[in-house]
Amino acid sequence: MSAKPVRNIVILGGGTAGWMTAAALSKALGDSGITIALVESDVIGTIGVGEATIPTIHWINNLVGLDEAAFMAATKATYKLGIEFHGWQGDGHQYFHPFGTYGAPGDGVIFPHRLIRGWLGGLDASPEPYSLNTQLARARRFARPVGDPRSMLSTIGYAYHFDAGLYAAYLREQAEARGVRRFEGKVTGVEQDGASGFIRSVTTDKGDRLAGDLFVDCSGMRGLLIEEKLKAGYETWPDWLPCDGAWAAPTPADLQGHPYTCAFAHEAGWRWRIPLQHRVGNGYVFSSRFQDADAARETLLAAIGEPSAEPRLIRFTPGRRKRAWIGNVVAIGLSSGFLEPLESTSIHLIQTGIGKLLSLFPRAGCSPLLAEQYNRIFEREMEDVRDFLVLHYHFTHGRDEPLWRHCQQTPLPDTLRYKIDQFRASGRIMLATEDLFRDASWFAVMTGQGIRAEDYNPMLDAMSDAANLEHLEKVRGAIAQSTAQIAKLP
Numbered sequence: 001m002s003a004k005p006v007r008n009i010v011i012l013g014g015g016t017a018g019w020m021t022a023a024a025l026s027k028a029l030g031d032s033g034i035t036i037a038l039v040e041s042d043v044i045g046t047i048g049v050g051e052a053t054i055p056t057i058h059w060i061n062n063l064v065g066l067d068e069a070a071f072m073a074a075t076k077a078t079y080k081l082g083i084e085f086h087g088w089q090g091d092g093h094q095y096f097h098p099f100g101t102y103g104a105p106g107d108g109v110i111f112p113h114r115l116i117r118g119w120l121g122g123l124d125a126s127p128e129p130y131s132l133n134t135q136l137a138r139a140r141r142f143a144r145p146v147g148d149p150r151s152m153l154s155t156i157g158y159a160y161h162f163d164a165g166l167y168a169a170y171l172r173e174q175a176e177a178r179g180v181r182r183f184e185g186k187v188t189g190v191e192q193d194g195a196s197g198f199i200r201s202v203t204t205d206k207g208d209r210l211a212g213d214l215f216v217d218c219s220g221m222r223g224l225l226i227e228e229k230l231k232a233g234y235e236t237w238p239d240w241l242p243c244d245g246a247w248a249a250p251t252p253a254d255l256q257g258h259p260y261t262c263a264f265a266h267e268a269g270w271r272w273r274i275p276l277q278h279r280v281g282n283g284y285v286f287s288s289r290f291q292d293a294d295a296a297r298e299t300l301l302a303a304i305g306e307p308s309a310e311p312r313l314i315r316f317t318p319g320r321r322k323r324a325w326i327g328n329v330v331a332i333g334l335s336s337g338f339l340e341p342l343e344s345t346s347i348h349l350i351q352t353g354i355g356k357l358l359s360l361f362p363r364a365g366c367s368p369l370l371a372e373q374y375n376r377i378f379e380r381e382m383e384d385v386r387d388f389l390v391l392h393y394h395f396t397h398g399r400d401e402p403l404w405r406h407c408q409q410t411p412l413p414d415t416l417r418y419k420i421d422q423f424r425a426s427g428r429i430m431l432a433t434e435d436l437f438r439d440a441s442w443f444a445v446m447t448g449q450g451i452r453a454e455d456y457n458p459m460l461d462a463m464s465d466a467a468n469l470e471h472l473e474k475v476r477g478a479i480a481q482s483t484a485q486i487a488k489l490p
């Protein structure tokens, strides 16, 4: 095993994943003397979708050192306070998955138990008035969270909608300013070491040869290095996540756009609506087993009206690479897998790829132990997100189209079944420390999808039913008051 340090990093691909990786590595590696080259092909282009994020996006923006106002202007971004789900329990039904927490500051994870206790005692109330994020979203108001844990504003969480192409371009500026060298051209040759299997260099149709000790494969779904060269293998879950295509099309900007994503259930999939500053992003994610592509296109157009550009069809296979790090190649972005965009998790998974690479940054020999750790965490992360998605697809009691019936009848992954059983039995949300979605998210989606808890944490019995209801009422009032004091979006 070589004890030499990594000297040259080659990033293959200049989509969101490639430029996020380039910006983060160039910032984190600073003046270490490590060179970073990125190669991308204008002919191949990028996938061109990916507009919604979750609050973890602040991690990379802070790491790279982005100024929020400048970043939002450059990427035509809007604020996102959560996701509104329409029709997932049948037409007319809706619920909200807020970022941020339920209840007042200090209520923490016990708050959902207060609500469950109220419900079991006959309280007829939706969780929405007990979430400041939801109330702000509904009222088109916005404030940033504050650090003071006594302030109601500490319960807020937010992310952004942005134009992913502009985001990649913005990060490219940051990365190039820090010395990342960009090469344009199609990679047509890959040189591999016969003994170790390590990738030594890639060459382009323009004649450039890029040698490296470490390669980051950000080449998109095909996985040029990780799959085509290194045969990582791909695990799929077509019964749990049956959607495998999407039509995407923009419509004109909505000047009164909502600070949240909408996800509408349809006959054979679901449709997103994402307001940006300069347009509204729309897309219909569908299962080709239950609807052909032409009919899916019609479903989208019937819902959104006249688009401002031709709809584009994107096919995908939900799943993950069995190994995302092999030898001296680490796959980040779509090259490592894709679940589907219902909870806007792909850009987050790019970040966790970058985070793992930084914390497990190798020497030039690329210890297989580091790769093993990376792959173990990657597997858990992907399964954790998969389970959260399956939760939406499985519990759709009011829908009886063939896709939804199929999902209702497919047995759950054991890991998800366990969480549901625990919640039903005692109202508890059993999370591992590394789980991405936390109590408020699981509570919002489980209750939104119609799962009911049969008990609550008995610690609450220290107070009477009446005192619990009084507390709930106080929280509702305080949230309404805070909402009224927060400025409306322009």
Ligand SMILES: Cc1cc2nc3c(=O)[nH]c(=O)nc-3n(C[C@H](O)[C@H](O)[C@H](O)COP(=O)(O)OP(=O)(O)OC[C@H]3O[C@@H](n4cnc5c(N)ncnc54)[C@H](O)[C@@H]3O)c2cc1C
Pocket (backbone or CB within 6 Å): 012, 013, 014, 015, 016, 017, 018, 039, 040, 041, 042, 044, 045, 046, 047, 048, 049, 050, 051, 052, 053, 164, 185, 186, 187, 188, 218, 219, 220, 221, 224, 246, 248, 283, 314, 316, 332, 333, 334, 335, 341, 344, 345, 346, 347, 348
């Ligand atoms: C329908 C849909 C909706 C989505 N919505 C969201 C969302 O709301 N939120 C979210 O977080 N994510 C979303 N995603 C995922 C998101 O689009 C991707 O995770 C993100 O764009 C990263 O893509 P990428 O950079 O890995 O791949 P790509 O964008 O495909 O980039 C691949 C790069 O590799 C280059 N390349 C490939 N082959 C070669 C070659 N031979 N030579 C040189 N260069 C090459 C290409 O030119 C390109 O630069 C969505 C995805 C889909 C399919």
